[in-house]
Amino acid sequence: MPASTMPARFTHVALAHGGGGQLTDVLLNQLVLPRLSNPALSQLLDSGMIPGGKLAMTIDSYVVQPLFFPGGDIGRLAVSGTVNDLAVCGAHPRALALSMILAEGLERSVLERVLDSVAATACEAGVRVITGDTKVVGHGQADGIYLTTAGIGELSDQPLPHPDRVEPGDVLIINGPIAEHGLTVMLAREMPEVQSVLRSDVAPLNGLIETLRRAVAEVVFMRDPTRGGLAGLTADLAGRTGRRINLEESRIPVKPEAKHAADMLGLDPLEIANEGKVLVVVRPGQAQAALAAMRQHPLGKDACIIGYVAPEKDGMCTLHTSIGGWRILQKPYGEQLPRIC
Amino acid sequence: MCLAVPAKLIEQDGHHGMVDLHGNRLPVNTMMTPDAQNGDWILIHAGFAIERLDPEEARKTWALIADVQRAAGEGEAQEHTPQQRLAAATPGELL
Amino acid sequence: MSLTQHTIDDLLQRLDVAAKTIGHDVAFMEVCGTHTTSSFRCGLPSVMPSNVRLISGPGCPVCVTSQGDIDRLIDLGLRQDVILCTYGDMLRVPGKQGTLEAARARGGRIEIVYSSMDAVKLARREAGREVVFAAVGFETTAPATAAAICEAQRLNISNFSVLASHKRIIPAMRALLADGEIPAIKGFLCPGHVSVIIGSEVYAPIVEEFGVSCVIGGFEPAQLIAALVCLTELVVENKTALVNQYPEAVHKKGNRWALALLEQIFEPGDARWRGMGTLPDSGLILRREYQRFDAALRFNLPEPQEREPKGCICGKVISGAALPVQCKLFGKSCTPISPIGPCMVSSEGTCSAWFKYGNFRQMTLPKRQEKELLEVQS
Helix, strand or coil: CCHHHCCCCCCCCCHHHHCCCHHHHHHHHHHHHHHHCCHHHHCCCCCEECCCCCEEEEEEEECCCCCEECCEEHHHHHHHHHHHHHHCCCEEEEEEEEEEEEECCCCHHHHHHHHHHHHHHHHHHCCEEEEEEEEEECCCCCCCEEEEEEEEEEECCCCCCCHHHCCCCCEEEECCCCCHHHHHHHHHHHCCCCEECCCCCCCCCHHHHHHHHHHCCCEEEEECCCCCHHHHHHHHHHHHHCCEEEEEHHHCCCCHHHHHHHHHHCCCHHHCCCCCCCEEEECHHHHHHHHHHHHHCHHHCCCEEEEEEECCCCCCEEEECCCCCEEEECCCCCCCCCCCC | CCCCEEEEEEEEECCEEEEECCCEEEEEECCCCCCCCCCCEEEEECCEEEEECCHHHHHHHHHHHHHHHCCCCHHHHHCCCHHHHHHHCCHHHHC | CCHHHHHHHHHHHHHHHHHHHHCCCEEEEECCHHHHHHHHHCCHHHHCCCCEEEEECCCCHHHHECHHHHHHHHHHHHCCCEEEEECHHHHHCCECCECHHHHHHCCCEEEECCCHHHHHHHHHHCCCCEEEEEEEECCCCHHHHHHHHHHHHHCCCCCEEEEEEEECHHHHHHHHHHCCCCCCCCEEEEEHHHHHHHCCHHHHHHHHHHCCEEEEECCCHHHHHHHHHHHHHHHHCCCCCEEECCCCCCCCCCCHHHHHHHHHHEEEEEEEECCCEEEEEEEEEECHHHHHHEHHHHCCCCCCCCCCCCCCCHHHHHCCCCCHHHCCCECCCEECCECCCHHHHCCCCHHHHHHHHCCHHHCCCCCHHHHHHHHHHC
C-alpha cells in the first residue's frame, strides 16, 4: 500500500507539501525528480555523496516559528539539522555554509541572539561556518529570519549506513524519548497560552554517533526521525527495504508530558518531529554493544531497543501495541494540525 | 469529535480556570463545571471543562471489572483508573 | 507486565469466553469517531474474537456533515472579506471548490482554532473583517459553540457568526435502528463524551423500544474493551440493558450547565446527514433571538445542494451498511493523501482508520519466535 505513489494532482502548493510526509513525496516525485534525477539524488538520503570522492553534502532551510522556543531556537536548529543529516549518513561534518534571509525591520538583538546560538551550537558540534550569504527582503515578504545551512562531511572508511544493507533480525535502537521538538514548537506557535515543561530535544548528534561507530563494527542504517516522526521514518524504511519492521509500543520512550500534550492535541507521538533523536539499526549481535556505547553519551543515556526487522517481505511497518494487538504504521500525510475531533 | 482529556484544576477565577496536564498548563473555560474545586480532575474538550471527574465512581467501576475474574488483587485493581494512573505517574513510571 | 496489562488480558479473556459461548457472529456499533480511532490505534481489531464485530456508525462529525454543508463552508472560506475559523479536522475535507487547505493556498484566510473562544477573540482583534466559526460536532462540542455565541453577545461583537451543522446522536441512532438496510446489531457502544453532556438515561427508550443494549464506554483501551465485554456478556445472558461504564464522567442527567447553555442558544431542528438524508430533530438550530449570529443568514448563503462524490459510499460506511473495503475507491483513488469521501479525510473517519491502521484480519501476524527475538536482545 505505497500511499506515496498515489496520484494527487495539485494546482497550488499547500503547507502540507513541506511537511515531510506523503505530500512532500508527491511534490518530489511529480516535480523535482523528473527534472533533476541523477544517481546521487535518487537515493533520497539525508546527504548526497559527491561522485568519485569521499565527501557528502547536505542542505536544509529553516523557517520555524517562533524563532525562539523552549529548548532551542532557529539558530541551534539550523546547525543541528545539517550536522545530523551528515552524521546519520556516516559522514564527519567538516564545514557549514550559512545563508540568512532577513526581513526588513528585524530587531538587531534578535539577530544577535540567533547568531550567538549558531556559534554556540557549531562549537558544540565541532564544526565551523566557513562561508555564508545575507539577503534582506521587504517588510512582510518574510517572517523574521529564514536560515539555510549547507554542510560538507568527510566519509569514514567504515561501511556506510544504507537502507539496502538492512537484513531480517536487525535491531532498531532509539537514543531517547520522542515527540518533544514537534510538540514544543506546536504549542509555542498554536497555543502560546499553554505553559509546558516540554522542551525541544534539538541537538547536534555527531558526537553520539561518533561514540556509537567507534563501539560497533557496522552500523547498518541511521536516520533522524524529524518531520513525519518515528512512524514516518520506520514506514519509509520498511518500504525501501521491502521488509517488515516491527516496533514494540511499550518499548518506545515517550515522556508523560509529551504523551499528554499529544493526547490533548489529538496527535500521535509516533508522528511528531524530533530534532535530537536518531534511529539506529544494527546487527542483532551488536545490539548490546551499541546500546552500551550510546548510553555513555549524554544524548544517548535513555537509549533503548524499540523493534526489529522481520523476515516478511511486505514492506510494512507494524506496531505491537500496548494491549498486545497490532496495527500498521504509515508515513503521515503532512502538516500536523491540532484537532479536537 | 469527542477528544477529551482529564486534567487537574489548579486555579480558578470566575470562568477562567487553569489546568495541569502532566506538566502542561493550559487555560480552560469552566462555565460548564461551576462546582469544580481546585485539585479536582476535570475533563477538557476544545478548551472547555465539560465535566468534573468522580474518582470514587472510577474506583468502583474498575474494582468491579477486575473483581469478577480475580478474587485477589482488589488493591491492585483500584490503581487501574485512568485518573489515578495519571495522578500517580512520574516521568520514570511511564517510560 | 504492568497492572493495566493484567486487567487488559483478563478482559480480553472474558471477551473470548463470552464470544465462544455465543458461538455465532454478533455485531455491535460504536457511534463515536474517537472510539473508532482509539480502537484502531491500540490494535483492538487484531485481538477481537473472530465472531465479534464492532461496526463504526455515524460518529465522526466531519464524516456525517453533508456535502452541501461542506461546499458552503469552503465557499465562505474563499471569500476575501471572511476569516474562517475551523477545528483542524475540517481543513482537508473536499468540496466542489477543493478543500479549505486549498482555499488557504489560494489566499483564503483560514485559521485553525483549538477552541471556539479563539474565534471570538479573533473577531475582536480583527474588527474590520467578518469572522465565521465553522461549528461542527455532536453534543460534546455544541456547548462550546453556544458559549462562544454568548460571549460574542456579551461583548457586543458584530463581526462574529457561526455556520452551524451541529448534530444530535439519539435521533441518528433511532434512524439507524428503524432502517432495514443496516445490519442487525445487538447493542451500541455509546459515545462517552457525548454522554457526558446528554447523560445516560436518554438511551433508556432506545433499549426499551428496539431491544438493543446501550453501553456507555470510555476511551482508554481498557475502558473500550470493558465496554465490549459488557455488551458481549449481555448477549450471552440474553439480556438487553443500559449500562454506564464511564460513571466517573457520565451522570444520569448529563451536565446540566452545558445542557442549559445548549437550550439557551439552540433548538432541535432538521439536519442533513451524509448518506442518511434529512433527519427530523437531529440537528441544533440557532434560536430566533440568536439568528443574527447565523452565517448562512448573514451572508445570504444559498440552500446547500446535496450531492455525493461519484462512486463514494461514505454514506453507507457511516451507517454501518458497508465496510470501507467494499468501496471501489478505497485505497485506490481514495486515500488519506487524496481523499474523495469524508470518511477518508477525517482522522476519525472509518476509512481513514482502516487505511491507516490496517485490517489485521487480512494480514499475517508476526510469529511467536520473532517476538522472542526481541526479548533476547533487550
